Amino acid sequence: MIDVVIAGGGPVGLYLAALLLQEGVEVRVLEQRVRRKNHSRAIGIHPPALAVLDQVGVGGAMVRAGVPIRSGTAISRGATVGSMSFATVSDRFPFVLSLPQSTTESLLEQRVHELDGSALRRGARVTHVADDGGAVTVAVAAPEVEGGGSRITARLLVAADGARSQLRSLLGIHVLSKSYPDHYVMGDFAADGDHSQEAVLYLETGGIVESFPLPGDLRRWVVRMGSPAPNVDAAELSQLVHQRTGVRPDPATNSMLSAFSPKSTMARRLVAGRAVLIGDAAHEISPIGGQGMNLGWLDAAELAPIICASLAGTAVGRRLQEYDAGRRKAALLARRQAEVNMSLGRPLAPAFLGFRNLAMGAVAAVPSANRLVARRFTMQ
Known part of the structure; x- marks a missing residue:
């Protein structure tokens, strides 16, 4: 036994x-x-998880192999809505690790x-x-x-x-x-040089687009869809990203493509x-x-x-x-x-999107509120 x-x-x-x-x-x-x-x-590996992973001696190797994301920015219609720093979320791991x-x-x-x-x-x-x-x-x-x-x-x-x-x-x-009434397509592409080690959320009328850095000079792009889209290819995902954000990932560099519909x-x-x-x-x-x-x-x-x-x-x-x-x-x-x-990533009419962006910008501008949101986001 x-x-x-x-x-x-x-x-x-x-x-x-x-x-x-x-x-x-x-x-x-x-x-x-x-x-x-x-x-x-x-x-994404959050600070509390990195702390417990370090108990088995792999935390340091993971940090060396990954990309520490130290901040995030929300953008809408080409303008910055607000930014969030992870500098205060942990003394040992003040970032979200992308690995x-x-x-x-x-x-x-x-x-x-x-x-x-x-x-x-x-x-x-x-x-x-x-x-x-x-x-x-x-x-x-x-x-x-x-x-x-x-x-x-x-x-x-x-x-x-x-x-x-x-x-x-x-x-x-x-x-x-x-x-949930949410569906997404995600893919990994060569990075374009912008926002090198920063997470970026594009809050657009058609739905959110998320972008995260990955090791190897790659970026993960996640696009909210209106319905399940299991057959979207790299070129179509690149076009969707471009339509909403103005950024066009190179389809030829795609190394991962996946569609999912979240549930709990x-x-x-x-x-x-x-x-x-x-x-x-x-x-x-x-x-x-x-x-x-x-x-x-x-x-x-x-x-x-x-x-x-x-x-x-x-x-x-x-x-x-x-x-x-x-x-x-x-x-x-x-x-x-x-x-x-x-819910923050669902499509909104322009007027409602503008109101939500103003509210998010106001919260981001208050340091104590910004720190609280960062802690909640990183599972503190």
């Missing part, structure tokens, strides 16, 4: 594994993907391998869970291996297998879902017997504002000491109840912030 099985080898599962391995816990991470996706995906998720996962996986070269098992999918009150046994399918399949028994099980969590279903945990999913409970949900398996948050992955790391940072205490023989029932309530509350706060972010 091993100590902990973690289902899901994404950024949250890998981080939890590193935390536990550092404490001498025997861990197996089961990841159904045979190889990591080379896709930028989630890019492709593929690099984030690579650094975390390297750390896990340093701690235990056999901890991560790829091509492994949990197909059944049995909890007898004293241990959890999972059936594992390994289709990449001829005749592959096994059973693993552990003292505890953690579900970190994402928003479509199969393990959550196997545990019989129901979710509350919420959809909240598990009704995070603890089921000897199993616990974390990350997107526990709470899916709209990616607008970049909170979801960060929220998962904060889940793991809070859960790891509880796991260690349980393995040492300490009764942790009350702490698990507090974890359940506290992390669901944190997820609700993150959802509300994401909903505010999405």
Whole structure:
């Protein structure tokens, strides 16, 4: 019997594994993907997450590999509406770090391998869970291996297998879902030289356009659409950006293209017997504002000491109840912030857009209000 099985080898599962391995816990991470996706995906890492990532020795490497975004500017109809500095949000990390998720996962996986070269098992999918009150046994399918399949028994099980969590279903945990009238297309292109390390929000009548720097002299462009647009290509996205902002990213330099329609999913409970949900398996948050992955790391940072205490023989029932309530509350706060972010990006008639821009500019001009908004945006 091993100590902990973690289902899901994404950024949250890998981080939890590193935390536990550092404490001498025997861990197996089961990841159904045979190889990591080379896709930028989630890019924003907030100061509280950087602080907990530093606990496993990867914070510095991430900062060196990424782009620190130290300020943001809102622009509308060619004029600056307001600016926001992140200088006061953290003493150690006064910025939002922009780093492709593929690099984030690579650094975390390297750390896990340093701690235990056999901890991560790829091509492994949990197909059944049995909890007898004293241990959890999972059936594992390994289709990449001829005749592959096994059973693993552990003292505890953690579900970190994402928003479509199969393990959550196997545990019989129901979710509350919420959809939104928002749709987006995003792509990564070569940077044009303007706003080099700054986030820029273009607040236009047709809807928001967001732009963020990425390592490698790239920029992420996110355009709000009026309806789902899964077939938009790089040239069409470039044209949409140009129509609303006057900036025309070069389609030939596009390295990632994706369309998405945000929703939120909240598990009704995070603890089921000897199993616990974390990350997107526990709470899916709209990616607008970049909170979801960060929220998962904060889940793991809070859960790891509880796991260690349980393995040492300490009764942790009350702490698990507090974890359940506290992390669901944190997820609700993150959802509300994401909903505010999405509402600010919806199309408005020119008169209403002008009024909103005046209000935003007035808030941005008050230093105390500016600092408060910056702290809320960075999950403080």
